[in-house]
Amino acid sequence: METQTDNTLETISYSGIFLSCFSEHGIHCVHSKPEHVLVYLYSGEQVIEDRNRKIKLKAGDCAFIRRDHRLKMYKNSQGNNLYSGISLVFQRNVLRDFYSKINTSEIPRDINVSDKKVFKLKSTPAIESLFQSLTPYFDSNIQPTESIVHLKLLEGIYALLSNNELLYPILFDFAEPWKIDLLEFLNNNYMDDLNMEQIASLTGRSLATFKRDFKKISSLPPQKWLIKKRLEMAYVKLKEEKKKVQDVYMEVGFRNLSHFSTAFKKQYGVPPTEI
Known part of the structure; x- marks a missing residue:
């Protein structure tokens, strides 16, 4: 477990699962990760700015952010509700291992690869149960075992695939990133x-x-x-x-x-x- 604190931020990390809490001042940051990220908001507000497109998340909302993409994030409190959110980061080795063990014949075919970089996901029982099951570890600061963290990441992959079939070719694209102009x-x-x-x-x-x-x-x-x-x-x-x-x-x-x-x-x- 890693914990980082300052005047505005507390971040706790468990091997690819991150909890971030911010003070009433909020924070503006530039997001850029070489891995896919799933973000869930517990409280407050988060605005994701992707060029001219803005995606606003409130408590209970969830978004998927593609790897190798740069965007701006604004994480703010709302009234007495401070910003609090959890992020799952999907390393390629986890996705490769997942892909090697599933029945590939069940993967939907002929799905066009979307050029969207950020997907705001609809609320489903799979998404809600995944993130609600993570709160006890952050509330108590009891570190989950590596096996439990791995299971939660796998649960996150299943939740994504059941939420939007456009994520199949994105999650299972293991090519190196294209050179950007x-x-x-x-x-x-x-x-x-x-x-x-x-x-x-x-x-x-x-x-x-x-x-x-x-x-x-x-x-x-x-x-x-x-x-x-x-x-x-x-x-x-x-x-x-x-x-x-x-x-x-x-x-x-x-x-x-x-x-x-x-x-x-x-x-x-x-x-x-x-x-």
Whole structure:
């Protein structure tokens, strides 16, 4: 068992099953995992933002999030009800083992692979009983055995398959993730605080492959490309959108106003306050 606490968060983990509790302040985070995740909300509210699509979860709601996908999450309290939710993470070895033991002739055929990244699931007895059976372990801090955790993950797979047949080809796709277009990814995520290893992983590459592929699209090193992109977007926001410097520098991904001002003047010849 692992427990992490700070002013706003308590997270307890049991080998792939996570309980998260947040204070009345709530929390905003970027979700990105190399494995599929099943999320269930006990209390509060969770908003999952996937590009222009928003999925809102309230107490009793459940959602499936595909692996290798990056999105934003907002976890908030509602009135006196603090945020509390449980997540199940499905490692590929667990899914492979499950697949090897089922009768594959019973798997529905001719299911088109959906391009959806987040599925809000309908409430079923299988979903409800799975998550209600997990609460005693988190309420009492009594650690379940590895065998029980494994059984709960298997129960989660059965609950998913009975909930939506579109999840069959997603859960049992064991191919390595496709490479994501680098420019598209960077143009969509330039403002996020990511290092090169994280960008490589999120675009389905090793670090060496990422660096090699990046040379094909830019003469600049990746970090300098990011700074240039952030400064260009800052210029647009200052010049055309008439935003204030204090609002813009963090919005485009800088964490330090002094660093932003120095980089901006170096690129444009004037400080950002003169735009």
